[in-house]
Amino acid sequence: MKTLTFKTHSSASVKAYLGRNMADIPAEFPEIFGAADQTCLVTGTDAPPSLRARALALFPEGKKPRTYFWLPPSEKAKTLEESGKLASFLFKHGLSRNSLIIAAGGGAVTDLAGFTASVYMRGIKWISVPTTFLAQIDAGLGGKTAVNLGSAKNIIGAFHQPELAVCDTAFLDSLPHSELRSGGGELAKYAMIGPASLRRAVEKNLSGTLAGDKAALTACVSACAAYKLKVAAADERDETGRRETLNFGHTAGHAFESLSGGRLPHGEAVARGIRFALILSAEKGLLGRADLKYLDGLVDALRLPPAASVRKDFRKFLALISRDKKARGASNRFILLKGPGRPVPAEDINPAPLKKAFEGALK
Ligand SMILES: NC(=O)c1ccc[n+]([C@@H]2O[C@H](COP(=O)([O-])OP(=O)(O)OC[C@H]3O[C@@H](n4cnc5c(N)ncnc54)[C@H](O)[C@@H]3O)[C@@H](O)[C@H]2O)c1
Structure with missing residues (x-):
C-alpha cells in the first residue's frame, strides 16, 4: 500500500x-x-x-x-x-x-x-x-x-x-472488458499530454490493461493517479491552464457522448475525442505527420468498436462544442497537441478543419 x-x-x-x-x-x-x-x-x-x-x-x-x-x-x-x-x-x-x-x-x-x-x-x-x-x-x-x-x-x-x-x-x-477499454481512453490521454516517463509506462502496459492483467493495471493506476493528483494540486480550481490540459479529447468526447444519447461509454467517447484533437492538431499545422501517426497508433491499440450509436450530425456537434463550459465565450476551445507531451489551447477554429476532424474521429 x-x-x-x-x-x-x-x-x-x-x-x-x-x-x-x-x-x-x-x-x-x-x-x-x-x-x-x-x-x-x-x-x-x-x-x-x-x-x-x-x-x-x-x-x-x-x-x-x-x-x-x-x-x-x-x-x-x-x-x-x-x-x-x-x-x-x-x-x-x-x-x-x-x-x-x-x-x-x-x-x-x-x-x-x-x-x-x-x-x-x-x-x-x-x-x-x-x-x-x-x-x-x-x-x-x-x-x-x-x-x-x-x-x-x-x-x-x-x-x-x-x-x-x-x-x-x-x-x-x-470489470468487464468494455470497461477496461473505456478506461483505456483516459489512459491514452495521459500518454499524449504527460511527460515521457508516463508515456513509456502507458505504452508498456496498454495491452496488458486491456487484457485485465493485474500488474499492468496496478502500474497504470499508480503512475496515472500520481500525475492526476499532481496536476490537480498545482491548479486545483482550473485557473492557470495546467489542469485544463487534462481536458484533452474531452470537448469533442463530451459532444460524442451527447450525440449518442448517453450510449457511448465515457472513455470510448474520450478516445474518439482524442482522435478528433489529433486530426485537428495536424490540420492546424501544430502536429507533424510522424507524431500524428505515432499518437494515433495508441488510439488504434484500444481497438474501439464502431461508433454506431453516435449521430453524425455536424451542426449539432458545432452547437454542443460552442456550449462546452471550457469555451469561455469563444465559439469553441480545445486542447490540441504540438507534439507528444506538449498540449496547447486553441480556440475559434473554423468549421472546415472541425468537419474533417469530426468525420475522421467517427470513422
Ligand atoms: N470528476 C472528474 O474529474 C471526471 C474525470 C473523468 C470522468 N468523469 C466522469 O466519470 C464518468 C465515467 O466513469 P466510469 O467510466 O467509471 O463509468 P460509470 O461510473 O458509468 O461505471 C461504468 C459501469 O461499471 C460498473 N462498475 C463499477 N465498478 C465496477 C466493478 N468494480 N466491477 C464491475 N462493474 C463495475 C458500474 O456499475 C457501471 O455500470 C462520466 O460521468 C464522466 O463524466 C469525471
Whole structure:
C-alpha cells in the first residue's frame, strides 16, 4: 500500500491511498474517520455484489457504514434529481456536518456523491472509492464533482476535494472488458499530454490493461493517479491552464457522448475525442505527420468498436462544442497537441478543419 499526498496552493492536501485487498481504512486514517459521527455508503444499483462486499471489507466490524444509498446505473445517476434524493436520504437518517459520505463506484457515482457532499449542509466530508479503471486513474481523483444538465455533461458542479481517494485494484477484478477499454481512453490521454516517463509506462502496459492483467493495471493506476493528483494540486480550481490540459479529447468526447444519447461509454467517447484533437492538431499545422501517426497508433491499440450509436450530425456537434463550459465565450476551445507531451489551447477554429476532424474521429 502507498499513500500519495500533494499540497495545494491553499495548503490543503490532495491524498490517495493505493493498493490491493485493503482492510481497515479507518485504522490507517484515524484523523479522517475518528471525527465522523456517521458514515453513509453510496453505490450504484448496477454494480456487481462483489463491489459492495469489497467496499464493506474496507471497514472492520463495528466501523462499517451505518446507512446505504443506491444510485441508478451509470450516467442516469448524474442528475440534480438524484442528488436531491440522496440529500433527502442523508437528512432523514440524521447525517450532520460531521458525517462522512463514502462513494464507492465508477466515475458517475463519485461525481454525483461528491457533488452532493459539496452542497449538503453547505459541504460535508467525503471519501472517494473509485472502482472502475477509468475512475481509479481519473474520475475519482482531484475533487471535480458534477451532475449533467439534460444531455449537456457536467454543467452543474463544484470543486470539492475528497478527504481521501482509496484506489484498491482488487475492485478491477470484476470489470468487464468494455470497461477496461473505456478506461483505456483516459489512459491514452495521459500518454499524449504527460511527460515521457508516463508515456513509456502507458505504452508498456496498454495491452496488458486491456487484457485485465493485474500488474499492468496496478502500474497504470499508480503512475496515472500520481500525475492526476499532481496536476490537480498545482491548479486545483482550473485557473492557470495546467489542469485544463487534462481536458484533452474531452470537448469533442463530451459532444460524442451527447450525440449518442448517453450510449457511448465515457472513455470510448474520450478516445474518439482524442482522435478528433489529433486530426485537428495536424490540420492546424501544430502536429507533424510522424507524431500524428505515432499518437494515433495508441488510439488504434484500444481497438474501439464502431461508433454506431453516435449521430453524425455536424451542426449539432458545432452547437454542443460552442456550449462546452471550457469555451469561455469563444465559439469553441480545445486542447490540441504540438507534439507528444506538449498540449496547447486553441480556440475559434473554423468549421472546415472541425468537419474533417469530426468525420475522421467517427470513422
Ligand atoms: N470528476 C472528474 O474529474 C471526471 C474525470 C473523468 C470522468 N468523469 C466522469 O466519470 C464518468 C465515467 O466513469 P466510469 O467510466 O467509471 O463509468 P460509470 O461510473 O458509468 O461505471 C461504468 C459501469 O461499471 C460498473 N462498475 C463499477 N465498478 C465496477 C466493478 N468494480 N466491477 C464491475 N462493474 C463495475 C458500474 O456499475 C457501471 O455500470 C462520466 O460521468 C464522466 O463524466 C469525471
